[in-house]
Amino acid sequence: MPEMQLREAIRAAMTEEMERDETIFLMGEEVAEYNGAYKVSEGMLDKFGPKRVIDTPISENGFAGLGIGAAMNGLRPIIEFMTFNFSFVAIDQIINNAAKIRYMSGGQFKIPIVFRGPNGAAGQLAATHSTSVESIYAIFPGLKVISISNPDDAYGLLKSAIRDDDPVIFLESELMYGMKGHVDLDPERTIPIGKARIAREGEDVTIIGHNKSYWVAMEVADRLAHEGYSAEVIDPRTIRPLDFDTILASVKKTNRCVVIDESNPYASIASEIGFRLQEQAFDYLDAPVMRITAKDVPAPYAKNLIEYYMPQADDAYEACKKVMYVN
Amino acid sequence: MAIPVEMPKMSDTMEEGVLVAWLAEEGDAVSAGDVIAQVETDKATMDLEVYDDGVLLKRVIEEGDAVPIGGLIAVLGKEGEDISDILAKYQAGTAEAAASGDGAEAEAEAADAPAAPAGGDGAPAARPEPVPATAEGEGRIKASPLARRLAGEHGIDLAAVSGSGPEGRIIKRDIEALIGAPKAAPARPEPARPEPARPEPRPAEAEPLYEAVPISQMRKTIARRLAESKFTAPHFYLQVDVNVEPLVAFRRQLNELAEAQGRAKVSFNDLITKACALALRQHPQVNASYLEKEGEIRQYKAVHVAVAVAIDEGLVTPVIRHADQKGLAQIAEETRALAEKARDRKLQPEDYTGSTFTTSNLGMFGIEEFTAIINPPNACILAIGAIRDVPVVRDGEVVPGKRMKLTLSCDHRIVDGAVGARFLATLQQYLEEPMNLLL
């Protein structure tokens, strides 16, 4: 298994799929001649030509809608947002058209489209460039939402997303594009949408984290392990549909759960998981479900403030100790 | 369905157990309640009961093997049943643990963990003392949903349970403590560790320079607990030299009476236990614990005096509960029975947990004086020396007398010099005027 960067894994997935299926094209700002704002699509213009790797003007509503129309009419677009913060000027396209047209047409049209790009905070980019959008898109039936934490999952899940006949929001991370990991390259291999990954088995507490928060979860689990506590770490990978069965089974075993989520706390994925656990695992909970999220403010610029804004490993660690009733 | 038999938690400080003897063979039919093996914990050798009927399909471990709590010991089931799934499942768990890091290092860190449960007499040092779940002025019982369910399943009335969670919340471990479930929460599986150090076969030509003796569970616990005590509780020592002539005479009278009634004889140690208990009642600051993590000092309402008992494998501290309320004869009988159980390694957790004060007596070895290490979470320990024949000056003349040195080790975080001194003075007074012990 070769080791590659996250950006390379994403590129490999797109390239393999585009080689397999001519109806797939990549469109977005700076994806072609510039080779991608984050070099994800580097070399793809040379490989596939301008018909299939297409630069756009700064016009998210326009090219998001264009992708949806193309998907309705038989193509499989991959629409790259330079960051998902920019998807907000295209949000009508995503939530009113991509998510709903199939339903409103009584199932006549399918919308096999992938919207992908980096999500969440990436250092000192301040409020407009740091939003974590999972819960915003996961609200809408008709969309699927994937949020990946490592190159292999990115590879396998992006391929599934491209092959999926429903619209998929595929969330990456600027900060992780350079992260290296082993990727099991195989044109036939995909990772199913809607399956969580138990990254680490444990008995004492379940820690859930996706995207960058997954790594916070692993750090906390390591610290707990040094003290003799065994944490089970789950990376949901798919936010919608959420693999709640895996979460439920884990919490029924550990009786405790801490969710780490980079989103703002209000109506977040962490809230959703917490709610469903009280609903479905009530009699198995030995402690309240706790969540560690971004602070309930817009992302600030100052270094110390943005660091404080992000979910803290220390806080997650303390939360785990608290739900385990140990000091 | 095959049923795994796991290593139960048999004491609140136990982290792993060593299977010392199998009492059932593979293929034996067993019923719930049957003892299939004996397990050495850090405290005692315990019977391993099964909770289900079935055939003992597999003895997974061998005598001498150490298994962490929750580890697989045996598999029960129907004759001929496939148990490979169960074995694989536990195997996977072990492999994972082994892969998770250097065993020895992990163990060392685990031992250092600030939350390491108390050993020694097993008092719940690292855990908040249970408080009644029904908070004053509030009728409802706070219990986690899981605890409620477990209580319901076992017919336990929550009103009678003390909760150890925040604000007295009853949590899983509180219920499990009552139902004797094998695993209190959170489980603290021992990190992967090497096999108990059996002497490695060595090359014949090299004469071994030492004999390697495996560290027993008890020894490990003693080592950790006493080190923790000595290094966290700042000890200081107070000593009195007690005139025990009246005590000697008093004891002789008592024992003549006991002999006539066919009751157990009272030892000096029993008298001291009683004296300590009465003195503790008058000095609640000494009958206390300093609990840093809970942010409080607890002055206990009951007086439970532990008595250190030496046994072959080490040291145990059975507890005379409510010693202040018990007569001398009862104390004598209980102490004797507990010491016997200790030597037979039959002590049950309730026999050695919950002390509020401890005494240690080396007088029988001729030790005149010594200092003892406090048995956490006690505030003090009393070291009792031998009774000495000494020349004393009485009415201006040198006459033979009897003296005994008592050395009190105090945790300065909670007991200051004057407090300890006043307690010791009270104790001395009881011993020098022993008739008061009867009042």
Next chain:
Amino acid sequence: MASETQKKSTRQRSPKSTRASAEEKRNGQVAVPEVTTYEVSFATYAADAYGHEELGLTPEQLLEMYENMMLQRRFEERAAQMYGKQKIAGFLHLYIGQEAVSTGAAFALNIGQDSVITAYRDHGIGLALGMSPNACMAELFGKIDGCSRGKGGSMHYFSKELGMFGGHGIVGGHIPVGTGIAFAHKYKGDGGVCLTFFGDGAVGQGSWHEAANLASLYKLPVVFIIENNQYAMGTATHRAFAEPDFYKQAVPYNLPAAVVNGMDVLAVYKAMKDHVALARDNQPSLLEVRTYRYRGHSMSDPAKYRTKEELEQKKNDDPILRLKGYLLKHGLADNERFDAIDERVKQIVMESVEFAENSPLPPLETIYEDVYVQKDYPFIS
């Protein structure tokens, strides 16, 4: 309709703009000419300017156009009645008065190959393309046999078979989608084009401007059609737009454009034919079709923002009467023929009402159908 001029005018704009020359660019200097001018002219398609023979239409085709328009008219009149009887709920936006636009467009297309997308006032184009009146009425009734299985309602007519990519409820939201449909036609090389209809109100949305730029930039086979019915809900165009001559919207996007009298189906047909032909050559374009709706914006709109006189005057311009007059005037059909068509249309519409009445409500379990293609999607329940 001030800007209607002669039927023959320069169809293609002819820009005479002074731009920085390539040479100046090579010098690496920012170049600003001393004076810059931009002249452009637009084709217009006037009413009563075209005969059927020159358009290549037979008298039978004209009668089909008549029947097509009449079906839309009678269908919506009946729908309005059913709304009053509470058989139909929600929003019901009627197209009455604008039928020449839908019919003229439908007759200019290769239905099945080409595509159409429009906004929420979508009954007309749906019926014009040949959607089943039964399915359309059942959709308004919210029944399982509706064209969208009772899930879309009045604003969301779809027919994949006929290339009807929907009525869409968000003003302007579908314009980029129409652009994408055209993108796919070109990408696949299937020869299809996409007519993207929207109202005058949608011109104020950014999505139109983004879509126009993309279509022109990528040379997509799309015809953008602004159905200017003079009012965005209750707001007259001059109250909402600094430049109410919407064909001029084409200029910044380098699109050919023309103005069409939407009350004459033959003018519309001619304009559509011409611009669909451009689209088949991957030349996107814009048509501003000036039309008029006789009803309020929706059923709850008393249309107080216009005078009775204005309405009466426009009714004299009724596109259905205009075509009927043309056929009578040229002796291509007699009243008997019209009566027969009217009667047939009436029957079709009555039957659609009966069909809608008798169609079952969608079974509750269908609520979870068609959200995803994935059949076993785990909904939260």
